[in-house]
Structure formats: structure tokens, C-alpha cells
Amino acid sequence: MSNKDLLDSIKKLREMTGVGFKDCKIALDETKGDIEKSIEFLRKKGIAKASKKMSRTASEGLALVHEENGEVSIIEINSETDFVAKNQDFINFCKELSKINFVSKSDLNKINETKMENGILVKDNLVNLIAKIGEKITIGKAKTIKNSDGVNNHYLHTVVKDNVAKLAVMVSLDTKDNSDTIKTFSKQLSMHIA
16 A cells, blocks of 8 residues: 555545544554444444543533423533533533433433444443543433423523533422522522532
């Protein structure tokens, strides 16, 4: 394989996988330039990398809220550093995961077995993201509240972008009173909890 062909293959493999130049070159060398085998090689390497990182502590990350028709869900996705929590790939993963959490009613087993927009299961996308970013990433707590007869409210603290924050609080009040006073109280209560 000529240098130009190798560089073209590395570029193509990087676009397809998001993996760094060096790892793409190693994969192509190992598979004698076969793109499909290189993807599989990188996937296996990513699983190995991800399992090594799982002993680390993931105390940073994001919390996301999704609300529709009197139902509110919240999910926490943890990373090792604040830097990763600002990474666009991480944020996109979290945003899609928030929608899946809402549909799955915060059942973590269902969430992990759900296919994402790219056709890959959440748990496999998580491994790929860990391999790409190089940090431990975990799906933390998740909760869904349905209280169509009461007042639901949430508060996001240190907002990164739409419904994505460093800290999120949900409050659900059992009341038939849907006045502005109650709504304001529930919002202030959320802020106080945060």
C-alpha cells in the first residue's frame, strides 16, 4: 500500500470511527489495509480500553431533564473530568440518552438495550465513546415522575445547553391548585434543593 493510499485509508477510517490517527494506522497495519476488519479491530480494542478505565472514579458529568405532558424524567451521565462534560460528542450522546430515558421510563436495563439513532445499542455506543474520549463514562441515576394531577417543576443549575446542566432537580407537588403561586413555589423549592 502506497503512502497516499495508506493516508486515504486512515482518513476514511477516522471519519467512520472517530478514532485517532495512530490507532487507525495500527488497525490498518494489523489488518493489511482492510477497512471492515480494521473497524472490528478498533471495536475490540475499544472494549479492552473501556474495561481498563472502569476502575477509575467518574464524579463529573451532566444531568438532563426531559418533560412532556405532565411527565418529567431526569438522568445523570458521569465522566471523570469536567473537560469531557463539555465535549460535543459527549453532550450529543447525553441528549439522545435523555430522550431514551424518557421513553424507557428510567429503566436502566431497557435504556442499555435500546438502539440509538446510529442503529447501535446504548451500551455499545457507551463503550465506543469511552474508547474515543479516553475516560470512564457511566450512566448514573435516572428517574421519571408522572403526576398529571399535580404540579411538576425542575431547575437546572450551571446550564451547558438546552435541558443539559451540571446539576438538575425535579419537584412534583400533589395538589389540585395549579395557580401561579404554586408554580412559583415549586420552582423556588427546586432552586432551594439545588
